[in-house]
Amino acid sequence: MRYREWLRCTDPEAMLRDALCGLHVPSRAEIEASNRRRQRRHSEPLPGYAYFEAEAARASREFRVFTLTAAQPVLNRVDNAACHAAAAVGWRLAEGTASAEEVAEAALALRGSHEAAVEVSRPYYVTPPELSVLPRLARVLGFLFIPPVGDRFFAPYDAARCLVVPEPFFASGQPIPLLTPEETSASPRLIREIFGTRCCGKGPPHWRAEWVTDTALSLAHTMYEAREFSAMPILADALQDAGCDNDDILNHCRDANATHVRGCWVVDLVLGK
Numbered sequence: 001m002r003y004r005e006w007l008r009c010t011d012p013e014a015m016l017r018d019a020l021c022g023l024h025v026p027s028r029a030e031i032e033a034s035n036r037r038r039q040r041r042h043s044e045p046l047p048g049y050a051y052f053e054a055e056a057a058r059a060s061r062e063f064r065v066f067t068l069t070a071a072q073p074v075l076n077r078v079d080n081a082a083c084h085a086a087a088a089v090g091w092r093l094a095e096g097t098a099s100a101e102e103v104a105e106a107a108l109a110l111r112g113s114h115e116a117a118v119e120v121s122r123p124y125y126v127t128p129p130e131l132s133v134l135p136r137l138a139r140v141l142g143f144l145f146i147p148p149v150g151d152r153f154f155a156p157y158d159a160a161r162c163l164v165v166p167e168p169f170f171a172s173g174q175p176i177p178l179l180t181p182e183e184t185s186a187s188p189r190l191i192r193e194i195f196g197t198r199c200c201g202k203g204p205p206h207w208r209a210e211w212v213t214d215t216a217l218s219l220a221h222t223m224y225e226a227r228e229f230s231a232m233p234i235l236a237d238a239l240q241d242a243g244c245d246n247d248d249i250l251n252h253c254r255d256a257n258a259t260h261v262r263g264c265w266v267v268d269l270v271l272g273k
Contacts, residue, residue: 002178003197012187013165016066019059019195020157063156063273064094064144065162065263070187071140074163074178078134082109082176083141089143106196109146132176136167140178189259196265197248205249205269211242212270220270229260 001009001018009015018113023102062229068090071202075083090108092098117135164187166175216238224231236253244250253259260267 006197009166010188012184012191013161015188015191015195016063016157016160017190019049019062020154042200049089059149059154060156061094062194062263063154064090066191067140067144067156067159068094069261069263070160070179070183070190071137071163072117073180073183074133078137079114080134080137082106082113083134083137086110086138086141086144090141103145108194110138110142110145114142116201133178136162136176140238190261193258193264194262194263195265196252198265205247207249207269208243211239211244212240212272213238214241216270223260224262224267224271229264229267231266232258232260232264232266235266239270 001014006015006018068087071087075087086106086109089098089102093103114135117131117138121131140159140162143155143162146155163178164184166177168175179187210230216235219231219235219238223231223235232253236250240250240251249266249269252264
């Protein structure tokens with residue numbers, strides 16, 4: 001997907017798929033074999049494996065943040081204690097602060113909620129849509145806690161995709177959407193807010209560490225913690241004063257029509273996430 005297509009796209013599934021296609025995490029053996037070929041051609045070697053691990057961690061966070069943000073209205077409608085607790089652990093996992101015990105407990109509670117919801121639906125020949133929402137939501141959140149295996153099984157992507165794509169509760173059933181039509185139509189804007197421009201052929205934005213002044217860092221940290229982003233134009237001024245000349249970054253901060261959320265790609269750049 002090219003940059004202009006990315007900006008105009010209204011299909012969240014296609015955008016998420018494009019974000020995943022931009023990710024490739026080769027094994028150490030693949031890197032070594034490629035570098036031997038590159039050496040024979042006198043080409044630049046690939047970055048080390050740590051670089052690709054960092055890219056996978058970044059993408060995992062972006063898919064998790066999108067899923068948790070877009071799923072919040074569904075969480076409010078379902079109002080299930082295990083799902084709310086799992087979402088809280090999911091945010092800590094996205095931040096890298098969740099313990100293995102927390103993740104295991106959240107996954108176990110989600111499994112219990114899923115199985116209980118399935119039991120409730122068993123007496124029905126055709127499961128009412130309202131009874132299929134909880135098990136589907138539990139499945140979406142459960143994907144957040146499965147570690148990605150390279151780029152061949154990327155569970156955080158599966159969580160995001162299962163959220164935006166209507167799926168049947170049973171294989172032979174009718175597709176049941178988790179999001180309302182209004183929430184689905186808002187998803188592309190949310191994807192652009194979190195993933196930025198790195199998924200549409202432009203690559204990572206030009207960024208310099210010296211642009212992160214104390215003022216910019218303080219503004220970004222305050223907005224991130226409070227989840228209140230009215231100071232984004234001020235952040236643009238602070239970055240520009242420090243020498244930032246990247247139009248994508250400055251325009252995103254000053255866009256009066258943008259709805260910023262925790263996970264905003266510019267704020268994340270400033271905070272080093």
